[in-house]
Amino acid sequence: MRRPRRGGGGPGTAVPAVHTGRVNAVPAVVVDGLTRSYGDVRAVDGLSLTVPAGSVCALLGPNGAGKTTLVECIEGFRAPDAGRVRVLGLDPWRDRDRVLPRMGVLLQEGGTYKAATPRELLRLFARFYPHPADPDDLLARLDLTAAAGARLRTLSGGQQQRVALALALVGRPELLVLDEPTTGVDPHARRAVWTLLRDLRAAGTTILFSTHQLAEAEQEADLVAVIDRGRLRALDSPAALVAGGGDGRLVVTGAPATDPAAVAADLAAAVGAAVTPDGPGRWTVAAGPAAIAAVSAWFAARGLPLSGITAGAPDLEDVFLRLTSPNAAAPREPAPTGRRHRP
Amino acid sequence: MELRLTLRNGENLLVTFGIPLGLLVFLARVDVVPRAPGDPLAFLVPGVLALSVMSSAMVALAIATGFERSWLVLKRLGATPLRRGELIAAKSLAVLAILAVQVVAVLAVATGVLGYRPGAGALWLVPVALGLGTAAFAGLGLAMAGGLPASTTLALANGLYVVLLLVSGLVFPLDRLPGWLAARRRGPARRGARRPAARGSRRRGCGRGGDRPRGPGGLGGRRRRAGRARLPLGVRRGPGPGGPSPEPGRSGRTGCLP
Structure with a gap:
């Protein structure tokens, strides 16, 4: 004991x-x-x-x-x-x-x-x-x-x-x-x-x-x-x-949009990942490098200038923010995946 | 530890030793305020003893405990193996130790410096009355500390101290106070017979001045007050706000002390 x-x-x-x-x-x-x-x-x-x-x-x-x-x-x-x-x-x-x-x-x-x-x-x-x-x-x-x-x-x-x-x-x-x-x-x-x-x-x-x-x-x-x-x-x-916290994130910068929130919503629907507007010309996409093509295609289709996409490795902060965001899914028991701890 | 922390607080020393002893010497030597007839010391010494009880058992204890509660000291102690009874015992011992020093100091000043000689009255009543008064005022003080914010406790304890100092007949004789105050204290005295009735009640109840100027006069008054203040003492025994259970109002039963 x-x-x-x-x-x-x-x-x-x-x-x-x-x-x-x-x-x-x-x-x-x-x-x-x-x-x-x-x-x-x-x-x-x-x-x-x-x-x-x-x-x-x-x-x-x-x-x-x-x-x-x-x-x-x-x-x-x-x-x-x-x-x-x-x-x-x-x-x-x-x-x-x-x-x-x-x-x-x-x-x-x-x-x-x-x-x-x-x-x-x-x-x-x-x-x-x-x-x-x-x-x-x-x-x-x-x-x-x-x-x-x-x-x-x-x-x-x-x-x-x-x-x-x-x-x-x-x-x-x-x-x-x-x-x-x-x-x-x-x-x-x-x-x-x-x-x-x-x-x-x-x-x-x-x-x-x-x-x-x-x-x-x-x-x-x-x-x-x-x-x-x-x-x-x-x-x-x-x-x-x-x-288990996803693929990381993409930070997308482009020309300032008149309505960054609308861009975020459209982009999220197109890419299939959460997008948060960080400023007039900056968005964070909760997705890994695989989504880069979809993001750039979306900007190109709309004729919007795109100045950069940076992929970031996931860290605990991403996981934390995702799990505790106000619009996160209704809390349930934790997912059964990998309920293990370091020995 | 309780004792050491109490003595470390300058305001506490003032209220527990400075004010009672200062009043005793000042009022015995200087004839500026109305006094009772007869030997001023026979009136003052018991009154100042009662004042000492009030200062250490109520004012100092209430303020210290109130701030311990607001600093979450009581809550933290609740997470140690220390039991509630042990904490209260420690506080009681600290109060009694200070009170003992106060009594010795008051009597030493009164007999040594001022030449007070107690009469042959019921001297055994002195410790009994001191004990009852201490319990009553400690209950009142802890009830305030347990139920009110610390700063309110501070103000209320000091305010009560000053008010009781002025109007309770401990230091200033009742019948020398303004008529409306004295009347209120005396209760249903008929208007025409106010003064004689007052004196009579003082003899019977408070037993101060006049015909019985010596000995443990004034004890009656203190005991009456003890009786009246017994309600908070009862509260202290119960699980309510009297004991050091922290923040009873905010969170219901927190049970911080075992």
């Missing part, structure tokens, strides 16, 4: 992320049909998600997609209206006394006494846990030693964020739940944060984090969950998501 064997049989036998059940170990997080509403608004709507023990899972989604509500249900702050949440095999709402000592939490913001110093806070929080890490060591690893004796109110936003992260780590948790851990953190500190998180992951800690940094998710996560309007839109490894 402690240290799960990730990808037990080697790289080729990646475990399906869903319904791992009792194959290897108890998954760190199992969310099954979770629904949580505020009044008439369904923040989370029948969402299912499994995070295998020892993996790093990124939660992506537009603002208001339900990420924080999902995270708070996992943290035991909220009870589900319907569905089931299991953290380390336990119900975080009912068994919180058994779950909380094994879980480290970073709230999206706040959570610290402004008049206290980082060292005081870490020592205080260390006393809450049975086997805490050494506060001074943690401060050093997060590059906070110089600020350890200053009141939090006087620290920069990035430093405060790292203090909050240190508080999440001080109890040596098996599961880390981090709501936007690197928001407001400068690039150097972000590297320090991820170096530390990678070490923890290598030691077997499961990390579930939400982020708006797609590059961060692509680089650091084994598993990316894309959430939109309370539902899971995709759950896969970043590589598989990008591979």
Whole structure:
């Protein structure tokens, strides 16, 4: 139960992320049909998600997609209206006394006494846990030693964020739940944060984090969950998501059109791919190089000047935008293709 | 930690030590405001003790807890193994520790500097009354902190402190206040007999000044107030906004603390 064997049989036998059940170990997080509403608004709507023990899972989604509500249900702050949440095999709402000592939490913001110093806070929080890490060591690893004796109110936003992260780590948790851990953190500190998180992951800690940094998710996560309007839109490894995300895009530039939106609509119908107008003479076509001929033919047939077509390789941002665009198909369970994660 | 953070806050020190002690010394030495007849200290010392209770149990606690809630400290603590009861116990101990220092300071100044000698009245009532007052005002303070935005709590706690300081008869004798205020405090005193009735009620109820100038006079008044403020104390025991359950209004049952 402690240290799960990730990808037990080697790289080729990646475990399906869903319904791992009792194959290897108890998954760190199992969310099954979770629904949580505020009044008439369904923040989370029948969402299912499994995070295998020892993996790093990124939660992506537009603002208001339900990420924080999902995270708070996992943290035991909220009870589900319907569905089931299991953290380390336990119900975080009912068994919180058994779950909380094994879980480290970073709230999206706040959570610290402004008049206290980082060292005081870490020592205080260390006393809450049975086997805490050494506060001074943690401060050093997060590059906070110089600020350890200053009141939090006087620290920069990035430093405060790292203090909050240190508080999440001080109890040596098996599961880390981090709501936007690197928001407001400068690039150097972000590297320090991820170096530390990678070490923890290598030691077997499961990390579930939400982020708006797609590059961060692509680089650091084994598993990316894309959430939109309370539902899971995709759950896969970043590589598989990008591979399944279409052929990339074409950026088409030409003479400024009087009605770029109309051009986009006509072009989309002709090419059979989504087209978004980026400006008076610039459109992005959600298609690969194969569509170049169709695009240029369309412009030629209309006598419209065309100055360039650039093909771009797909990345996670394309996938994300496609999955979460307002006119995306009604959210369903994620496609069954390649529901695998990197071992 | 609670204690350390409280003491670190300059405004807290002012409200918990500065104002009560300052009033005690100033009013005992300088004859500018209307006083009760008899030894001013016998009236002032119990009143200032009650004021100390109000400052540490209500004002300081409410403001600190209110801001902890708005900074999401309470929510964050809810995600640690710390239990709700342990947090409340820590807060209670911090309040009691500060109160103990306040009482010692007030009595030291009163007896040492000003020459106050308590009478032989029911001295055992002093800790009982202090305890009741602390519980009542702490309940009120936590109820405010739990249910209102932090800045509203700050304003309301300070405002209540000033209003009660002025009109509750703790520091300024009731019958020296403007007639309409005094009448309101006294309740259904008949117009013609207002003054004698007031004095009589003061003797029976508040037991201050006049015939019984010494000892733990003023306790009656404090206990009456304790009784009246018991409602928020009840709220604190329940699952409602009194305890440090964060943002009860916004999200219903958040259950941040176990």
